[in-house]
Amino acid sequence: MQVTPWDVEGVIDYDRLIEEFGMRPFSEVLGEIENPHILMRRGAIFGHRDYWRIVEAMKAKEPWAVMSGFMPSGLPHFGHKMTMDEIVWHQKAGGKAFIAIADMEAHAVRGLSWEKTRELALEYIKSIIALGLDTNAIIYFQSKSDHVKDLAFELSAEVNFSELRAIYGFDGETKLAKMFIAAIQAADILHPQLLEFEGPKPVVVPVGADQDPHMRLTRDLAARASIFSFEQIKGGLRIRSRKGRDYLDALKDLNFETRFYEEHADVFGNIDEIEREVRSIEVKLGGFAFIPPSSTYHRFTTGLTGGKMSSSKPESYISLLDKPEEAGKKVMKAFTGGRATAEEQRRLGGEPEKCVVFELYSYHLIEKDDELKQIESDCKEGRLLCGKCKKIAAELVRNFLKEHQEKMEEAESRFEDYIIIGL
Amino acid sequence: MQVTPWDVEGVIDYDRLIEEFGMRPFSEVLGEIENPHILMRRGAIFGHRDYWRIVEAMKAKEPWAVMSGFMPSGLPHFGHKMTMDEIVWHQKAGGKAFIAIADMEAHAVRGLSWEKTRELALEYIKSIIALGLDTNAIIYFQSKSDHVKDLAFELSAEVNFSELRAIYGFDGETKLAKMFIAAIQAADILHPQLLEFEGPKPVVVPVGADQDPHMRLTRDLAARASIFSFEQIKGGLRIRSRKGRDYLDALKDLNFETRFYEEHADVFGNIDEIEREVRSIEVKLGGFAFIPPSSTYHRFTTGLTGGKMSSSKPESYISLLDKPEEAGKKVMKAFTGGRATAEEQRRLGGEPEKCVVFELYSYHLIEKDDELKQIESDCKEGRLLCGKCKKIAAELVRNFLKEHQEKMEEAESRFEDYIIIGL
Numbered sequence: 096m097q098v099t100p101w102d103v104e105g106v107i108d109y110d111r112l113i114e115e116f117g118m119r120p121f122s123e124v125l126g127e128i129e130n131p132h133i134l135m136r137r138g139a140i141f142g143h144r145d146y147w148r149i150v151e152a153m154k155a156k157e158p159w160a161v162m163s164g165f166m167p168s169g170l171p172h173f174g175h176k177m178t179m180d181e182i183v184w185h186q187k188a189g190g191k192a193f194i195a196i197a198d199m200e201a202h203a204v205r206g207l208s209w210e211k212t213r214e215l216a217l218e219y220i221k222s223i224i225a226l227g228l229d230t231n232a233i234i235y236f237q238s239k240s241d242h243v244k245d246l247a248f249e250l251s252a253e254v255n256f257s258e259l260r261a262i263y264g265f266d267g268e269t270k271l272a273k274m275f276i277a278a279i280q281a282a283d284i285l286h287p288q289l290l291e292f293e294g295p296k297p298v299v300v301p302v303g304a305d306q307d308p309h310m311r312l313t314r315d316l317a318a319r320a321s322i323f324s325f326e327q328i329k330g331g332l333r334i335r336s337r338k339g340r341d342y343l344d345a346l347k348d349l350n351f352e353t354r355f356y357e358e359h360a361d362v363f364g365n366i367d368e369i370e371r372e373v374r375s376i377e378v379k380l381g382g383f384a385f386i387p388p389s390s391t392y393h394r395f396t397t398g399l400t401g402g403k404m405s406s407s408k409p410e411s412y413i414s415l416l417d418k419p420e421e422a423g424k425k426v427m428k429a430f431t432g433g434r435a436t437a438e439e440q441r442r443l444g445g446e447p448e449k450c451v452v453f454e455l456y457s458y459h460l461i462e463k464d465d466e467l468k469q470i471e472s473d474c475k476e477g478r479l480l481c482g483k484c485k486k487i488a489a490e491l492v493r494n495f496l497k498e499h500q501e502k503m504e505e506a507e508s509r510f511e512d513y514i515i516i517g518l
Numbered sequence: 519m520q521v522t523p524w525d526v527e528g529v530i531d532y533d534r535l536i537e538e539f540g541m542r543p544f545s546e547v548l549g550e551i552e553n554p555h556i557l558m559r560r561g562a563i564f565g566h567r568d569y570w571r572i573v574e575a576m577k578a579k580e581p582w583a584v585m586s587g588f589m590p591s592g593l594p595h596f597g598h599k600m601t602m603d604e605i606v607w608h609q610k611a612g613g614k615a616f617i618a619i620a621d622m623e624a625h626a627v628r629g630l631s632w633e634k635t636r637e638l639a640l641e642y643i644k645s646i647i648a649l650g651l652d653t654n655a656i657i658y659f660q661s662k663s664d665h666v667k668d669l670a671f672e673l674s675a676e677v678n679f680s681e682l683r684a685i686y687g688f689d690g691e692t693k694l695a696k697m698f699i700a701a702i703q704a705a706d707i708l709h710p711q712l713l714e715f716e717g718p719k720p721v722v723v724p725v726g727a728d729q730d731p732h733m734r735l736t737r738d739l740a741a742r743a744s745i746f747s748f749e750q751i752k753g754g755l756r757i758r759s760r761k762g763r764d765y766l767d768a769l770k771d772l773n774f775e776t777r778f779y780e781e782h783a784d785v786f787g788n789i790d791e792i793e794r795e796v797r798s799i800e801v802k803l804g805g806f807a808f809i810p811p812s813s814t815y816h817r818f819t820t821g822l823t824g825g826k827m828s829s830s831k832p833e834s835y836i837s838l839l840d841k842p843e844e845a846g847k848k849v850m851k852a853f854t855g856g857r858a859t860a861e862e863q864r865r866l867g868g869e870p871e872k873c874v875v876f877e878l879y880s881y882h883l884i885e886k887d888d889e890l891k892q893i894e895s896d897c898k899e900g901r902l903l904c905g906k907c908k909k910i911a912a913e914l915v916r917n918f919l920k921e922h923q924e925k926m927e928e929a930e931s932r933f934e935d936y937i938i939i940g941l
Contacts, residue, residue, distance in 0.1 A: 203675040244667060251698055252626040256679060256692035267680030275698055448522055 239517025662940025
């Protein structure tokens with residue numbers, strides 16, 4: 096298997112992804128979450144980094160944010176709907192929502208005109224509003240966000256070509272714009288922590304597993320662009336300054352026992368409280384004091400035709416703008432987890448865990464767990480055959496799209512209720 | 519010798535520079551210029567690219583611009599004064615002046631804080647105003663110019679890492695910010711041609727010879743970022759579209775005989791007029807239609823102590839902020855073209871062509887040619903010895919600085935008469 100932001104190939108082994116990339120299984124935090132989203136409960140979200148920061152902020156009712164983005168180079172589909180649902184859920188759970196329209200990437204890397212990116216972007220904005228986004232959100236076009244562009248430039252001083260090559264596989268042919276986009280994306284993720292947005296806070300980025308390289312780079316840049324670094328020691332934290340020894344002097348006002356050394360200071364006490372106080376000192380000194388961003392990772396959406404979802408094969412996915420009837424037909428043609436013959440399926444049962452139709456139910460169409468369970472057991476025990484099952488799914492898809500598209504139309508008339516930077 | 523934007527080493531052979539880099543000797547256009555500046559007449563400006571575009575625009579009284587920039591990482595000195603004088607002269611000759619404060623480079627590549635770059639920048643702005651800049655100029659901080667930053671991103675889609683490596687010697691250690699600065703500088707040079715500044719026009723960039731790599735890259739990017747390219751053929755121009763065949767169709771409205779082929783169009787007539795008309799069509803199509811920028815190259819300022827001028831050796835240069843008395847003392851200690859003893863010098867004469875004091879006279883202190891000639895022959899014929907000559911120069915430097923610094927102070931009170939973006 097190959098998983099990079101530009102290429103996902105082969106059968107994805109999610110346990111191996113967790114292990115190789117150093118993510119954590121989402122199951123370990125699931126129990127801490129109040130009313131988890133179906134994508135969380137049903138294993139679509141399989142991994143995370145530092146989600147405990149979000150859990151703690153939710154519990155303590157302290158400020159935190161959710162941030163993700165969409166590249167307007169094609170139309171939004173059910174894969175994007177996963178991310179949109181995740182943003183909306185986190186917003187309802189108390190996070191400030193930031194939504195990037197990655198028009199700079201679509202323009203410079205994919206070669207779309209600004210007019211085209213704008214036209215496509217509107218469909219994403221309408222869709223996420225239709226999916227329940229509250230007006231208390233910040234939607235922005237990358238190309239129109241000075242905060243993001245200027246922060247990207249600052250971050251670009253902290254990463255060299257060798258690192259970009261190692262993370263993204265860039266080579267001599269790679270255009271400078273594509274390299275700079277790496278810094279833009281890091282700035283997308285970190286800018287909710289700028290002073291203009293009320294300073295350092297935990298930020299969760301719900302993404303597909305292929306986006307993890309961005310997270311790893313961004314977490315590195317968050318540390319490098321900040322003044323103080325933290326290392327846990329017995330009874331406290333060791334603090335170093337990345338921008339010169341002088342800054343350590345500012346720690347003398349800490350309300351904790353502090354011992355100063357040549358190149359660091361050791362601070363003793365509750366490490367969360369120390370970290371918080373040190374970050375607030377850094378902000379006063381003009382530093383970024385970025386908290387490493389958290390992330391959740393969801394599974395890739397399987398193509399309706401069995402293989403990879405591909406924007407060049409419209410029959411492989413359901414666009415949120417598909418005519419309901421067309422989408423229903425696509426479902427009827429979908430590759431399922433059924434057996435070769437009806438007789439065999441009655442005898443052996445179907446395999447919902449391999450079925451894109453069941454995936455649709457599970458991630459998008461059926462909210463109630465007992466309803467989903469019923470379908471699952473009916474399938475497994477050979478009571479529900481694929482033909483009938485697909486009819487049910489097609490009906491649900493048609494209804495969903497009909498309603499969604501009505502809401503999208505309505506959303507357009509409510510744009511002015513939202514902050515949409517660059518609209 | 520080594521000449522790159524970051525390193526100038528050894529004895530500079532200007533004829534070889536012209537040959538190696540493909541510049542043209544400035545002498546070939548000098549005769550076409552009305553009232554040329556002393557730096558032009560006296561050979562300080564030794565090379566150019568496409569200066570004939572400026573000569574023609576001046577003669578035809580058509581719009582053109584002069585553009586250059588200053589990096590606020592140290593104080594302005596007599597080397598910067600050359601560029602400032604060139605900008606002011608071109609402005610008086612009818613060019614619209616654009617002056618970049620390269621704070622992004624000073625911050626990200628040299629590591630200066632934004633506050634420090636700003637503080638230093640003010641001295642450059644005061645100095646160029648003191649040197650006679652008219653209010654009809656656009657001075658801007660790179661970091662505050664959306665036009666420049668956004669154009670830099672567009673241009674960055676047209677250059678890859680291998681090219682940057684070949685031009686600037688970048689390697690794996692090179693920070694992304696330093697790479698992006700290459701695009702920022704190209705945007706500095708090209709942005710006077712944006713529609714917001716009245717569209718395509720000849721632009722001359724007066725710079726030191728070490729800045730030629732930027733010019734070569736910028737001229738390439740000007741072509742790549744534009745839709746139409748031009749190739750001279752018998753009786754006209756062959757026009758190709760860099761952004762797809764479709765654009766060629768727009769040439770059917772040309773007021774010239776035009777033959778269309780699969781991949782190009784041949785247009786017959788006066789090539790200047792064809793080029794102008796094609797560019798105006800491109801602008802209507804939303805293209806940049808950049809005219810390759812022109813440039814002039816001046817010699818490096820020799821250090822007062824004989825070797826390289828170095829910002830870490832204040833005795834090697836005269837800062838425009840030096841106390842006049844201090845500057846006078848530096849002149850008195852300067853390395854001259856004198857002989858070992860006074861007796862020998864009376865007999866053999868001095869060597870003004872090797873003398874930094876004579877360079878000061880020639881480029882900065884003596885406006886009148888006959889006055890300069892007198893000193894030159896008095897020196898060569900052993901009548902004027904170095905001690906007396908340096909006293910004269912020191913006096914001129916003191917007077918110049920005293921007056922310049924008074925004008926700088928006055929300039930600060932006139933900032934509001936100028937357009938200074940980001941002040």
